[in-house]
Amino acid sequence: MHIPRRPVRTAASVLWVLGTFFTTGARSPHAPSQSPHPAAAIRLAITFDDLPWVGPLPAGDSAAIQPIDRIAAVLRVHQAPATGFVICGEVAGHEALLHDWVAWGNTLGNHSWSHHDLNGRSADAWSADVQRCDDYLKAYGAGYVPYVRFPLLHEGQTRSKRDSVHAALRAMHLGVAHVTVDNSGWLLAQADARAMAAHDAAGRHAVARAFVHHIVAAVRHADGVARRKTGRSVPQVLLLHANTLVAERLDALLLTLSARGVEFISLQEALADPAYGRVDEYVGPKGLSWLYRMHPLSVADARWDDAQADSIRARFALGTPVAQAPARREAGPRPYLAFHTPRGFDSIFAAAATSARMRSLLVMHRGALVAEAYFNGAGPESPANLKSVTKSLTATLVGVALRDGSIHSLDDSIGTYLPELVHRHPDKAGITIRELLTMSSGLHPVNYGAIQQSPDWVEMLLRQSFDHRPGDGFVYDTPVLQLLSAVLQRATGLSMREQVSRNLLGPIGAELVHWRLDAQGLALGGNDAYLRPRDLVRLGELYRRGGMWSGDTVLSGDYVRQATAVQIVPPSPTVNHGTLPVRGYGYLWWALDLDGGTAYAALGHGGQFVLVFPRRELVVVMTSRWPSASSTGHYRLVTRILLQQILPRFPLRASEPP
Numbered sequence: 001m002h003i004p005r006r007p008v009r010t011a012a013s014v015l016w017v018l019g020t021f022f023t024t025g026a027r028s029p030h031a032p033s034q035s036p037h038p039a040a041a042i043r044l045a046i047t048f049d050d051l052p053w054v055g056p057l058p059a060g061d062s063a064a065i066q067p068i069d070r071i072a073a074v075l076r077v078h079q080a081p082a083t084g085f086v087i088c089g090e091v092a093g094h095e096a097l098l099h100d101w102v103a104w105g106n107t108l109g110n111h112s113w114s115h116h117d118l119n120g121r122s123a124d125a126w127s128a129d130v131q132r133c134d135d136y137l138k139a140y141g142a143g144y145v146p147y148v149r150f151p152l153l154h155e156g157q158t159r160s161k162r163d164s165v166h167a168a169l170r171a172m173h174l175g176v177a178h179v180t181v182d183n184s185g186w187l188l189a190q191a192d193a194r195a196m197a198a199h200d201a202a203g204r205h206a207v208a209r210a211f212v213h214h215i216v217a218a219v220r221h222a223d224g225v226a227r228r229k230t231g232r233s234v235p236q237v238l239l240l241h242a243n244t245l246v247a248e249r250l251d252a253l254l255l256t257l258s259a260r261g262v263e264f265i266s267l268q269e270a271l272a273d274p275a276y277g278r279v280d281e282y283v284g285p286k287g288l289s290w291l292y293r294m295h296p297l298s299v300a301d302a303r304w305d306d307a308q309a310d311s312i313r314a315r316f317a318l319g320t321p322v323a324q325a326p327a328r329r330e331a332g333p334r335p336y337l338a339f340h341t342p343r344g345f346d347s348i349f350a351a352a353a354t355s356a357r358m359r360s361l362l363v364m365h366r367g368a369l370v371a372e373a374y375f376n377g378a379g380p381e382s383p384a385n386l387k388s389v390t391k392s393l394t395a396t397l398v399g400v401a402l403r404d405g406s407i408h409s410l411d412d413s414i415g416t417y418l419p420e421l422v423h424r425h426p427d428k429a430g431i432t433i434r435e436l437l438t439m440s441s442g443l444h445p446v447n448y449g450a451i452q453q454s455p456d457w458v459e460m461l462l463r464q465s466f467d468h469r470p471g472d473g474f475v476y477d478t479p480v481l482q483l484l485s486a487v488l489q490r491a492t493g494l495s496m497r498e499q500v501s502r503n504l505l506g507p508i509g510a511e512l513v514h515w516r517l518d519a520q521g522l523a524l525g526g527n528d529a530y531l532r533p534r535d536l537v538r539l540g541e542l543y544r545r546g547g548m549w550s551g552d553t554v555l556s557g558d559y560v561r562q563a564t565a566v567q568i569v570p571p572s573p574t575v576n577h578g579t580l581p582v583r584g585y586g587y588l589w590w591a592l593d594l595d596g597g598t599a600y601a602a603l604g605h606g607g608q609f610v611l612v613f614p615r616r617e618l619v620v621v622m623t624s625r626w627p628s629a630s631s632t633g634h635y636r637l638v639t640r641i642l643l644q645q646i647l648p649r650f651p652l653r654a655s656e657p658p
């Protein structure tokens, strides 16, 4: 049973992008390989305008949630903290998206309520519009950094208007989020939208190459201007937009920039540079890079930007404004991206592709990935929010901690590991690890919305009253697993992220992309871990192999058997997702009523599945978009595909393998 190691994630795209560069001869004089002074690296803050989203969405997505998640995940992978400038009047219905953006470690800034062009408004009306957005964004607490990005970078075409707007911003304690790397990415996004509407894949590819090339050239140009005007390198501020072109090409862009020695910093770090305190010498109608506006005024530098825009307009025939492509749904089969398509899987993938919520479908048989496809704009690099599959990940960490002796017994009380609780909450301190693993702590569930605002989740949980004696009944509850996170962190001396990376995913060749933390910095035991589907299938495979991987015992076989067997019977036999037959609950795993009771699953909200069928030597992973609206139709489809199309292809062995 051989599973090849995951390929180096980024090599192909690096080579592809650098190839474009060197063949056009646009090699930077500051490329790291040529510079004897590493200190000459360009420091760059990344900002996104027009949140929540601008322009058409990637094919198949009907809400902005997935693409912005994709941007956030790419930023996280590159350790590039970004600020997103919000058009507050367009947020309605997308609040969760902004909360996610902040949860991923990014910040929000003010792009006004209505995105009015200051050139066409009075200073008072425009400032009131900014004030309204400021009031709104304060609800995001520390996630909101008090900076304004002027729509179209128009800061007032007359001196009196410019001065009065800036005075109003000072009175609101708002700084100006200057842009130094202005660019024509927005034009390329138009070309991309047009190619997307025409289903022109080659056209989109050409736009994508031009995009990376253009932005890197713009960064280099800005660095040249800064050096000429200040005699040194100045931290730069890059303007991008929250659009489909950027969502799909950000990884390639950041790889190329990193390869050329660019370091990513936060907006606040960049703006702290004295260059941003220089006198603004420009008064006029244009939106200009701060580098041109600051003393000494150099409006002529904008010719470079104009020439770039002209060449992009000419190359992509953007001379006239592009009509917005109608947002109509495609008729006929939707496209999908398949890497392994065994015989008969065309129809399975086509069936899966009929759901706008489907993201990935992977099948591992006898340890080999035999089927793999992505849907609705997702790809192998798109992380999935595991939602409640996170619970099974946490349960696995308990098993790992038992194996290495950090936890002695599942019947240990939480007070054994968190002795400070014994005095504060003597009754609650007796809850055992086993009771948490089987959703039978007896604690009255906290309101999930309320605990999100709490500075101390553990304390809030322990203030809940008991609904029944611990161990007596099953109540499915997500926040209560924060008690398990606290125990694991204390018992191992490692954060949850460290535990999962070092002791679980690392040994099986997988990688954690992100795991959301609570206000105390404790990863959520029950929700919001992010993995790529290829890595998620390895978690299922680890269980199928009884905890062994490449000759090492990652988990004991005993723990695997206990965790996936029925430990407690929920009041409703199909409690989760309705459509899958469930026998009971193990340790944060569901025991399924399939294959003679030998199959089990980790299940997450909206359609995240890790399904293990030991008697078929089979692991199936499916991930989905998870809108708040009902997903029953999607669950039905997924279950039908699983039971009627996938399982019959893999014969059931007479007995479970040893």
Ligand SMILES: [Zn+2]
Residues within 6 Å of the ligand: 049, 050, 111, 115, 151, 152
């Ligand atoms: Zn804007």
